[in-house]
Amino acid sequence: MxxxxxxxxxxxxxxxxxxxxxxxxxxxxxxxxxxxxxxxxxxxxxxxxxxxxxxxxxxxxxxxxxxxxxxxxxxxxxxxxxxxxxxxxxxxxxxxxxxxxxxxxxxxxxxxxxxxxxxxxxxxxxxxxxFRDGLTGLFNHSYFSEQMDLEVSRFIRYGIPVSLMMIDIDDFKGVNDSFGHQEGDRILNVLGTALMRAARESDTCCRYGGEEFAVILPMTDMSIASRIAARVHVAMVTETAGPRKVTVSVGVASCCELTRSYRDLVRKADAALYQAKRKGKNRVEISTVDRTVPPCAKSPYDRTNLMHSHAHNRSAYPNPPARSC
Known part of the structure; x- marks a missing residue:
């Protein structure tokens, strides 16, 4: 491909x-x-x-x-x-x-x-x-920007869907203040590992900066991205161990007809993450703008084939448990 x-x-x-x-x-x-x-x-x-x-x-x-x-x-x-x-x-x-x-x-x-x-x-x-973040081993911000630019460019030219998750640790400043930066680093490492385990092999997991993570989901529309986000949220909250429970908030967005650059998709996912914070944290929030574009007629792959090409990755994980948002 x-x-x-x-x-x-x-x-x-x-x-x-x-x-x-x-x-x-x-x-x-x-x-x-x-x-x-x-x-x-x-x-x-x-x-x-x-x-x-x-x-x-x-x-x-x-x-x-x-x-x-x-x-x-x-x-x-x-x-x-x-x-x-x-x-x-x-x-x-x-x-x-x-x-x-x-x-x-x-x-x-x-x-x-x-x-x-x-x-x-x-x-x-x-x-x-x-390419890597020294603390978590995830891809770093520079790699994230380069890969996002590539994936969104493919969407604009060929109509290949791509989605993005932005993940932020809730009240992380309080963790550092109460338990010290070493404990904060440990939590970042644990959550980074949990994120890698919960994501698909085809996804790109990054440390966006500070206590924020990002996951690029290539060839993935909003319906699938929302299910993956629910699984990731549960995994990251469940895997955390230590002196206090740590939760995360997640914002999810997909490219749509308004997308002109990867920064547009980042802004959408950031806005959804902000809504998750406003609504009480420890939750997944989906972007309210989801007018997706069908694949270009000249694309060598149609949307059905693209989604089937990653079916083996999705089938490796059960559907996430139902949860109230």
């Missing part, structure tokens, strides 16, 4: 952390540095079919973390393989694909001016840290 949309460098950096990420070792094996296993061949064939010409851009990004457009990357890959063959013959030994790539891009084409040797695991760690 990713290949139907414009990709950002953030998309490419996030792909480094995926379970099926294209590793340097796998790219090297594809180039002949070692034999490919049967499973690796299947994986590469599927990825090439799914990604099309972007597959060659992926090869270079895995080795250099620099983006090369698909229209140029395929020819460049063949040139690198020829360069690798020439170097190996001249040195009478196999020159690894990474070495041949860096030499070609540095000394032949000049596309890389100052390459640096860094272990792949270190890159993964750096990328992961750049």
């Amino acid at each position: 990713r290949s139907y949309f414009e990709e950002t460098d953030g998309d490419r950096r996030r792909a480094i952390l995926d379970a099926d990420a294209l590793t340097v070792d796998l790219v090297s094996a594809l180039a002949g540095d070692r034999p490919l296993t049967a499973q690796e061949k299947v994986h590469l064939d599927r990825r090439r079919e799914d990604r099309g010409r972007r597959f060659f851009s992926d090869l270079f990004y895995s080795m250099t973390h620099q983006y090369f457009p698909p229209e140029a990357a395929e020819n460049l890959w063949n040139e690198v393989l020829q360069h690798k063959k020439g170097l190996s013959k001249a040195l009478a030994r196999n020159v690894s694909t990474v070495v041949a790539t860096l030499d070609y891009l540095s000394n032949i084409t000049g596309d890389m001016h100052s390459p640096t040797l860094v272990c792949e695991t270190v890159i993964e760690e750096i990328v992961g840290l750049s």
